[in-house]
Amino acid sequence: MKRVYPAEEFCVACRLCEVYCATEHSQSRDVIRAFKEEQPPPTKRIFLQQEGAASLAINCRHCDEPRCVWACVAGALTKDPVTGVVNYQPEKCIGCWTCLVACPYGVIVRDPNRPKIAKCDLCPGRDVPVCVAVCPNRALVLS
């Protein structure tokens, strides 16, 4: 399956991926309104990390061996047998945080607006996830 790979040699930590990821998952899907007006504020599902000159943006790997799915006590995380996407059903999530301890990449987070998790869904409905589409340096690659 295709997933988003960070190419850290091209990442300049501009955080556009984070901004557009949050916008894509906002109510209005409009970047100005999402950040200036919306309550609750939008949440991102890709995370820029920096150490000195090194930086990379990372999101859910939709693992072939998804430890979060095996750890999920609620059945809210499942692996789609056809697409390979690790799907998340928020209405089932009980916010127990067990998947956070299971995920080896640190890319599942507590949703700041409700007692549930948030994670990358690969932008259903788009050909290419928005983080990949907006990255000015091709530092995020779908392959």
Place this chain on the structure above:
Amino acid sequence: MPKYLIVGNSAGGIAAVEAIRQVDPKGSIAIVSDEPYPAYSRPAIAEFLMGERPFDERMLFRDADFYSRNRVETHLGVKVLRLDVGGRKAVLDNGEALPWERLLLATGGTPIMPPMQGLALEGVHTFVTLDDARRLRQALLNGAKRVVVVGGGLIGCSLTHSLLQYGGVQVTLVELRERILTTMMDTPTSQRVEARLRKLGVQLLTGRSVVRVLPDAPGARVGGVLLDNGEELPCDLVGMAVGVRPRTELAHGTPVRVQRGFLVDRHMETSAPGVYACGDAAESHDFIYGASRVVAIWPNAYIGGRIAGFNMAGDAAQYDGCTAMNAFSYFDLALASGGMFDPEAQEECTTLSKESGEVYRKVVLKHNRLVGFVLLGDIEQSGVLYRLMQEQVDVSQFQEHLVADNFGLVKLPRPLRQAWIREDGRVPQKATAPAGRAHKAVE
């Protein structure tokens, strides 16, 4: 005749069904449980008790069509009374006997009831099943106001948290040890939770125990509890949450060996060929303690059941074990811990810790390896720590980063983080499945 028979319809049992069906689409599967429901999320009984979630598809662990889609014959609300291992059949309490070629014992745990008078009084409840939650909810809706929770572990805290959502209910939490949550927290984090509980109005009694449940005046219902110091606390309800122990009674009179839980090898097979076990009922290899232990958490039950399922279907898969993987989410506190997070002095570990405001981080190191951690308040990177621990990575070159506020993948040596990212989440783990197993299914 079922080829595969599974006792226990929860984390371990469902995982086994899913693994068996990945390997063997046809072999007949039967699952038996004395709970009369399709598999549900056991931890979500807390949501149910709070009234936040009815028992509907949101509480089910898998979709309503799970059993038909996987062609699983269900025997729900039926108990297995005993096993005839030589004759390969299970005797049920409805008079039937089910034969098997491969058997999985995913029987979970039973609440521990310390011997004391008064446990049979109306108003004494455990908190491990949906039916427990139903009875407690009914009692609260009927007006119970004063509750004594016996045991300050995860289940006692979960129960307390749900009780606090009922207006006007007063909770007293009694814990035998000097602090609560010893199986998942170190002293500083336990103390944070204790302070929070007191702030929420919970009466917390540590270093105390309940020695008897007292009847009310008519004599059939709970009227109070007697403590070990002679004090009496009046109450309407008692929640017993001192722990669970492996439910292993089916091994009696069979060659299936039991210590604390069913003993299994790395393929999850017991001492009786063709009989497998997993989850809260079994012991697993703890790769940090280097010993066989009961690790009663959902992920261990699921992964153990999955490994058992692959092996039952003839695909050799090996479980390299697990260690504590804890998450805590009650009272508006978030905590994650793993491994040997509170080492005994003789373990000769070093610890690094850092505290700032609401956030606390601690890692435990031994021979340059990470062997345990506790995170409070900022837990998102706990899984990175867990994996460093599981793969026994030499962390000496970057150990101070492990407790840094901005710890994450980028803090790992570049070759390591790039290898992790490139592997497509086909975690190089003999620990969980044959290489490429799930991969095969999605291609």
